[in-house]
Amino acid sequence: MRTLAYILTILAVFGLAFWAYRENYATQQVLKETRGLRSNIAAAQVRLSVLRAEWAYLNRPDRLRNLAELNFDSLGLVPLRPDQFGRVDEVSFPPSGLVIEEGVEVSAYGQEDDQ
Template sequence: MKSLLYVLSAMAVIGLAFWAYRENYETQHVLNQAERLQRDIGDARSRLAMLRAEWAYLNRPDRLRDLAEINFGGLALLPLRPDQFGRIDQVAYPTEEKMVISQTVEVSSDGAGEPDLQARDEE
């Protein structure tokens, strides 16, 4: 009987060791994936910061004004004036369509239009 207990204990230890070995490698794999994702996120943030800086550089008002003057012949861009903007009362807002709900309910004196509460309670 003792030998059977020793064999079962040894099998349990071997099984637990195999499980711990697999869990260790799965954990390392997931940690490597997390590090790779963090690195990719950092790279994407640095690229985004660079693109924002380039966008800000290219959209400087003095640069855009110079480009508009250089390309005036082809684009005919003029500076904006306050009188070019409309007033709020000139904006055509969409009208709200009113939804008409019509439902007919027939009510009889024998109570046929009412739900059967007793049948629902019995189910």
């Protein structure tokens, strides 16, 4: 009986050692992937900051004004004037007493209908 208990204990220790070995390498792999993802995120943030700086540089008002003047004939641009805008009282808003006669049944995505 003792021999069986010793054998089962030894097998349990070997099983736990094998499990710990696999978990160690799985954890190391996940940590390596995490480091890779973090470096990818950092590189994307650097690219994004460069793109934002380029966008700010290209959208300078003086540059856009010069481009508009150079391409005035081909674009057909006209300067903005106050009479080109409408007044708020000219906007037709929907009636305030809006009544919904027929409802629409809405269900969450992925739920099955009972019909």
